[in-house]
Amino acid sequence: MKIEEELKVKKFTNDWQRATVNVLFTASWLGLVLEKRAAKKKITLQQFNALRILRGQLPEPTTNNLLRSRMISNTPDISRLVDRIVAKGLASRAKNRDDKRAVDLFITQKGLDLLEEMEDDMLLMDVLPSNINEKEAAKLSSLLDKFRGEIAENEK
Known part of the structure; x- marks a missing residue:
C-alpha cells in the first residue's frame, strides 16, 4: 500500500518529504511487527538484538560497553537489559580476568537455541x-x- 493511502495524505510537498515520511512510517511499522514477534517468545526486540550480538562475538566474551555500541537502537540502561537476559538463562556473566571492574558476557546454549528458533521469523522471511x-x-x-x-x- 502506498504511503499516501496509509496516512490518508493527498499529496506530499515533494519526493524528499515523501521519502522521509515513508522511512519513518516504515521503521515504526517494522519495529511494531518485530516487537510482537519477539513477545511471542517472551523477549523484547532489544533483548533479541543483544543475543544476536553475543552470538556474533562467540567464542570471545562481550562487555556491556561493546554490547551498547553495537545495539541497533539506543539502549541507555544496558545493565538492566543484561540482567533480564541473564535472569532468563539466555546469557551468563563471568568476571573479566584482566579488569576486575569489567564483566564478560556470553550467550548460553538456551540463548543460542532461542535465536535459531526465532531467526527466520525475526528476519521477516x-x-x-x-x-x-x-x-x-x-x-x-x-x-x-x-x-x-x-x-x-x-x-x-
Missing part, C-alpha cells in the same frame, strides 16, 4: 521474499546505507 526479490532487497539496503551515510556525516 515470511514477508520479504513474497514482496521484494533479492535484487530489490540489495538495492533498498544500498539506498538506505547511502541515505543514512549522508545524514550521519552532517550530524556529527
